[in-house]
Amino acid sequence: MKTIKGPAIFLAQFAGDTAPFNSLDSIARWVAGLGYKGVQIPSWEARLFDLAKAADSQDYCDEVKGTLAAHGLTITELSTHLQGQLVAVHPAYDAQFDAFAAPEVRGNPAARQAWAVDQVKMAARASQRLGLTAHATFSGALAWPYVYPWPQRPAGLVEDAFDELARRWKPILDIFEDNGVDAAFEIHPGEDLHDGITFEMFLDRVGNHARANILYDPSHFVLQQLDYLAFIDIYHDRIKCFHVKDAEFRPSGRSGVYGGYQSWVDRPGRFRSLGDGQVDFPAIFSKMAHYNFPGWAVLEWECALKHPEVGAAEGAPFIQRHIIPVTEHAFDDFAAGGADRFLNRRVMGLAD
Template identity: 75%
Template sequence: MKTLKGPGIFLAQFVGAEPPFDRLETLADWAASLGYVGLQLPTGGADSIFDLERAAGSQAYCDDVAGMLADKGLQVTELSTHLQGQLVAVHPAYDELFDAFAPAEVRGRPQARQEWAVRQVKAAAVASRRLGLSAHATFSGALAWPYLYPWPQRPAGLVEEAFGELARRWRPILDAFDEAGVDVCYEIHPGEDLHDGATYERFLDLVGGHPRACLLYDPSHFVLQQLDYLAYIDLYHERIRAFHVKDAEFRPDGRSGVYGGYQGWVERPGRFRSLGDGQVDFGAIFSKLAAYDYPGWAVLEWECALKHPEDGAREGAPFIRDHIIRVTPHAFDDFASAGTDAARNRRLLGL
């Protein structure tokens, strides 16, 4: 068994224009002061705190970043290309909205935008290798998502065509990560074609069971869609290589349920909460991940409809630390061991 690494924190929700949230170095000081020892770094966007293309081309830059963080008692847990991964596959219904994730020069040009996104995600493979990382966090993108509910009736072959194209786009990216020795960890998430176990299995089959097509486990999304998040670990633990520690609650009533009624996050029956304020059984999750030898980090992703983000971050580090199980090096009943004696074992069995 392995002891999970952590606590880590995903910085995407904290980057901003005001100090200390405007630069990686000052964000690192802030995170370290709260007790975090790992940072998951977002990439992409005009206000990015990490230069992905520079990292892919410069070992010196990666060494400088790693060294700066090490001086503060921190290390990179994973890089994230959630925004760029989303743009690997975009249904035209979302073109205008998702253009905001891309640089100005490719907006309004879906093919150019997709090519840029692929280059970015491949760059993340090289940058991750330079940083000595083994896992990478991203989204799959989506072509079939507008057809999630089968009404009007879906034409025969529509879903198969969408997933075939998704696999075709991702296969060379997965190969690039394989060459770099890094796992691609898809966050199973609404709005992505990979949004539950069934869709992940469909995709995995189409990429030939690719060894780098792995998973980022986030139980909050499963609470909101009423999927058994503990059984999910039993099914897919061999592919789970990243972990977002995020809480959620689902409280349906006579007005709305899983679909949410187009309501805001405060009013929805299903909403994300700060750690400890929702319904996720983290004790069971951390126990299962330890039992299954999960090799990675426990990383806070703060998203909450109610609590201030700085309060959520402050509370998150001790919450994760208290849930990490330092695994035992021996069995609890070893004190009563009678040793190994093959002849005695045969006698006990009457052989």
């Protein structure tokens, strides 16, 4: 068995224009002071990271690693959540998602998609230069507006949407294969890959591609009322990244899974800081140890109530408490009798 690595933290929710959140060096000093050992870097965050330079320059990648190492940190993964989202955008979301793209491609869906594909491919090359084995991203969505079938969906719509999604991602996955990096899709409402069934639909269409994998985040399964422990049992061999994020679901007579268009703080299902929600983290970390999860436990802070810096400060010790240093021998080895075929036959009543 393997001991999960951590604690680590995703920097996306903390990067900003003021110190210590406005440079890689200063934010690294801050998170190291909180007890973190790794950082997941949002590749679009120019205040912290230059993706294009990292894709082409080993010297730059070594510099980034050195900056982090000076604070006792390592990179867990790069993230292209925003760019991955733009690989597949339904027209209903064009206006909202345009802000995720470079200014020069906004208002031009075809150019925006091409830019996004190039960004994710650069992330594969940058990950290889940084010595990483996994990458965090989103799948994007073409079918999501039709998740609730009323009016009845046209026959074949979902199948055609997933065919197109796979057509767009297959060449990207091939680049990840060329660079020896797993693309881990966060299974997330709003994405076409939002549960196990949709992941399987996609996986089938990309020919069970070895690099098509999963970022596991139990908070999104709480909000869907999906069994997040059974999910690990089913898909553990494809789980390559892990966001440690809490959530709660408290339905009422007025609102449930869909939330009534309410703000996050008023929804029955909402994200919480670690320990404040309903996720059974001891069971999750036990399953991760049982299935030899090879990666990092990465805090993604998103809470409707608590201040982010408080959530970050509480996150490192919370994760550290839940990491299971795995045993190297069975608890009852002291009573082992060794291998003895004759004794085995006697125990079964078969000895002469």
